[in-house]
Amino acid sequence: MAAAAAALSPADAxxxxxxxxxxxxxxxxxxxxxxxxxxxxxxxxxxxxxxxEWSKIQTPTDEVVVPYDSLAPVSDDPAEIKKLLDKLVVLKLNGGLGTTMGCTGPKSVIEVRNGLTFLDLIVIQIENLNSKYGSNVPLLLMNSFNTHDDTLKIVEKYSQSSVEIHTFNQSQYPRLVVEDFSPLASKGVTGKDGWYPPGHGDVFPSLKNSGKLDALLSKGKEYVFVANSDNLGAIVDLKILNHLIRNKNEYCMEVTPKTLADVKGGTLISYEGRVQLLEIAQVPDEHVGEFKSIEKFKIFNTNNLWVNLNAIKRLVEADGLKMEIIPNPKEVEGFKVLQLETAAGAAIRFFDHAIGVNVPRSRFLPVKATSDLLLVQSDLYTLSDGFVTRNPARKNPANPSIELGPEFKKVGNFLSRFKSIPSIIELDSLKVAGDVWFGSGVVLKGKVNITAKSGVKVEIPDGAVLENKTINGPEDL
Structure with a gap:
C-alpha cells in the first residue's frame, strides 16, 4: 500500500x-x-x-491467517506454562468513557455481572492465572486524560491483589480548528474540551514515552496482549502466545468469522507480499458492497492484538509506525474541529512475520450498548473464575439479535426496567420500544416484539413466558 506523500503547498507549509x-x-x-x-x-x-489498488488485494493463506484449531497444543507441564506466562503482559485499552451508556466514569467500571465490573473480571482472571502457575503477569491500563483520575481511585481497591497493576496515559493532543488550523485551546476553550486522545494506535508511542516499555523489557517481558477493556472474550490464550514465541511472530491480530452484524469491521488482506488491515474508510466507493460481503471478506478484526515488545521499541525509536490517519470531524462550542487519530490494528504491516489467527467467536464479546449487557447478564452466559462463558444449553451458535428502544439506552434506566433479566436461551430476536417494564422470572422464546404505544405502559408480569409474540398494549398479554 503505497504511502504517497506530497510536498506541502506554500499555504499548508x-x-x-x-x-x-x-x-x-x-x-x-x-x-x-x-x-x-x-x-x-x-x-x-x-x-x-x-x-x-483493488486488483492487488489477495485473500490471505492459512500461513498468514492461521486457523485457531491448527495451533499446536501447549504442554501440560505447569513449569512450561509458567515460562510462557512470565514473558507476557496484559494491556487493556481503558481510555473510553461510558457516555453512550449514560455513565460518567471509565466504561470499565460498569457492572457486568454479579455486581462485578469489567475491571474486576480482568483482575480476577489474571489473579487466577498467576496463582495457578506461580507466574507474574502484570496488568497495564492505558488511560486517557478523561479516565486517568477516576482509574487511579478505582485501582486502589486492588492494592491487596496479587496482580501488579500499572497505569499510563495515552497522548493528549489539541483539537484542531478547521478554519485556521490553530489549536482549539488557543481560542479560549479551556478545560478538557480543547483536547482529545488520538485513538488506540497511540498505544505504541505512549508505552515508550511513559517509560513502561523499558521497565517491562528489563523484567524479561517479551509480548503484550492488547485488548479493549469492554471485550469480555479477550482472555489470555496460551496456545496463541506459544505459537508466537515459537515462530518469532512480532505481531498477531485475532480475527473471527464475520456475520452480518460485523460488515463494517476491518479485515486482513495480503497486499504486495505483506499482511495488512483493510478498513472500510480505505475502500473505493465502487467496492464498498464487495467489502461488506461475507463471501469475499470472511473475517474481521476483533482488536485483540499480541505484539512483541522489542519490536515495538525498535519501530517507535525509528519513527517507523506510520499508521493510516483517521480524520474525525466534530463540533465543539461552535467551532468545527478536526481530530486526527490512528488505530493499533493498522500497525500490523510494519512488523516482521506478522500474522492473524482466526479465533472462535467466543473471543469477541464486546459490550457496546445495553443490548449487549442484556446478553451477558442473562442465562445465555455463566461466570466462573472471572471468565464469562456461553451456556452450552443454547443450541443455536449465534446470539439472539436484541434491539432496545431509547428508554433502555442508559444503564440506570435499563436496570430499573427489569426486575430480573429474562431467560433468553431459546430466543431468536427481541425488539422492545416504548414504556415497557419486565417482571422477574420472565422467559422469552423465538421472536418477541414488544412495542408500547405512546402514553401506554406495558408491564410484563412475573413468570410470563412469551414465545413468538407481538405485544402492543396490556390487552395482548
Missing amino acids: EKLSNLKSSVAGLNQISEDEKKGFINLVSRYLSGEAQHV
Whole structure:
C-alpha cells in the first residue's frame, strides 16, 4: 500500500509553521506529545494517503491467517506454562468513557455481572492465572486524560491483589480548528474540551514515552496482549502466545468469522507480499458492497492484538509506525474541529512475520450498548473464575439479535426496567420500544416484539413466558 506523500503547498507549509509556534506555547502537554502531534498533522497535510489498488488485494493463506484449531497444543507441564506466562503482559485499552451508556466514569467500571465490573473480571482472571502457575503477569491500563483520575481511585481497591497493576496515559493532543488550523485551546476553550486522545494506535508511542516499555523489557517481558477493556472474550490464550514465541511472530491480530452484524469491521488482506488491515474508510466507493460481503471478506478484526515488545521499541525509536490517519470531524462550542487519530490494528504491516489467527467467536464479546449487557447478564452466559462463558444449553451458535428502544439506552434506566433479566436461551430476536417494564422470572422464546404505544405502559408480569409474540398494549398479554 503505497504511502504517497506530497510536498506541502506554500499555504499548508505556513499553516504548519503557525501551528508549531502555537503548540510550542501549550504548557498542558509534554514535548513528546507536541512532537507526536506535529508529526501527525504534517503527515496529514502532505496528503499521505494510503491508496489501495483493488486488483492487488489477495485473500490471505492459512500461513498468514492461521486457523485457531491448527495451533499446536501447549504442554501440560505447569513449569512450561509458567515460562510462557512470565514473558507476557496484559494491556487493556481503558481510555473510553461510558457516555453512550449514560455513565460518567471509565466504561470499565460498569457492572457486568454479579455486581462485578469489567475491571474486576480482568483482575480476577489474571489473579487466577498467576496463582495457578506461580507466574507474574502484570496488568497495564492505558488511560486517557478523561479516565486517568477516576482509574487511579478505582485501582486502589486492588492494592491487596496479587496482580501488579500499572497505569499510563495515552497522548493528549489539541483539537484542531478547521478554519485556521490553530489549536482549539488557543481560542479560549479551556478545560478538557480543547483536547482529545488520538485513538488506540497511540498505544505504541505512549508505552515508550511513559517509560513502561523499558521497565517491562528489563523484567524479561517479551509480548503484550492488547485488548479493549469492554471485550469480555479477550482472555489470555496460551496456545496463541506459544505459537508466537515459537515462530518469532512480532505481531498477531485475532480475527473471527464475520456475520452480518460485523460488515463494517476491518479485515486482513495480503497486499504486495505483506499482511495488512483493510478498513472500510480505505475502500473505493465502487467496492464498498464487495467489502461488506461475507463471501469475499470472511473475517474481521476483533482488536485483540499480541505484539512483541522489542519490536515495538525498535519501530517507535525509528519513527517507523506510520499508521493510516483517521480524520474525525466534530463540533465543539461552535467551532468545527478536526481530530486526527490512528488505530493499533493498522500497525500490523510494519512488523516482521506478522500474522492473524482466526479465533472462535467466543473471543469477541464486546459490550457496546445495553443490548449487549442484556446478553451477558442473562442465562445465555455463566461466570466462573472471572471468565464469562456461553451456556452450552443454547443450541443455536449465534446470539439472539436484541434491539432496545431509547428508554433502555442508559444503564440506570435499563436496570430499573427489569426486575430480573429474562431467560433468553431459546430466543431468536427481541425488539422492545416504548414504556415497557419486565417482571422477574420472565422467559422469552423465538421472536418477541414488544412495542408500547405512546402514553401506554406495558408491564410484563412475573413468570410470563412469551414465545413468538407481538405485544402492543396490556390487552395482548
